[in-house]
Amino acid sequence: MSAAPRELEQRAQDARSRLADDVDLWVATSGAAGPHLVPLSHLWDGSRILVSTARSTVTARNLVLDGRVRLALGQTRDVVVVDGTAELVKPADLEPAAGDAFAAATGFDPRRLAQPYVYFWVRPWRIQAWREENEIGGRDVMRDGGWLA
Structure with missing residues (x-):
C-alpha cells in the first residue's frame, strides 16, 4: 500500500533537499548521434546546478551545441x-x-586534472518530484523557473 501523497510544499522541500544533499545525478542530452545518458557529480547552489565533464565527452559536445538537458536524481x-x-x-x-x-x-x-574539463551551470525551468502513482498528478514543483511552493 502506498503512503498518502505528499502536499506540494513537502514535495518541493524534498526536491530541494535531494538537490542539496545528493552528490550524483543522471544527465541526459541529445545530439547528432541520438540521446546520451551519463552519471555526473553536481553542486546545487540554491538556484542552479553545476556539473563538470571532460571537454571531449559526448555530453560536453551535446551541451555546447544544444544547451537543453534533463537531469534525474533519486x-x-x-x-x-x-x-x-x-x-x-x-x-x-x-x-x-x-x-x-x-x-x-x-x-x-x-581544476586539478591534466585532462581539460569544463563546467556547465544548469538553470532549471521545470522540476518534477514524485514517489508513487498517487503523486504523478501535480508532480510539477517548479514551472518556468519558478517554484510553485
Whole structure:
C-alpha cells in the first residue's frame, strides 16, 4: 500500500533537499548521434546546478551545441527530474568559490586534472518530484523557473 501523497510544499522541500544533499545525478542530452545518458557529480547552489565533464565527452559536445538537458536524481520510487538549460563555463571563468564548493561537495576537483574539463551551470525551468502513482498528478514543483511552493 502506498503512503498518502505528499502536499506540494513537502514535495518541493524534498526536491530541494535531494538537490542539496545528493552528490550524483543522471544527465541526459541529445545530439547528432541520438540521446546520451551519463552519471555526473553536481553542486546545487540554491538556484542552479553545476556539473563538470571532460571537454571531449559526448555530453560536453551535446551541451555546447544544444544547451537543453534533463537531469534525474533519486530512486524510482522517490525521483526528482529537472529540465533545464546548460551554460558552458570554462574553468578559468568559474568563480573560485563555486569551484571550491563543487570540489568540497563532490570530492572531485576538475581544476586539478591534466585532462581539460569544463563546467556547465544548469538553470532549471521545470522540476518534477514524485514517489508513487498517487503523486504523478501535480508532480510539477517548479514551472518556468519558478517554484510553485
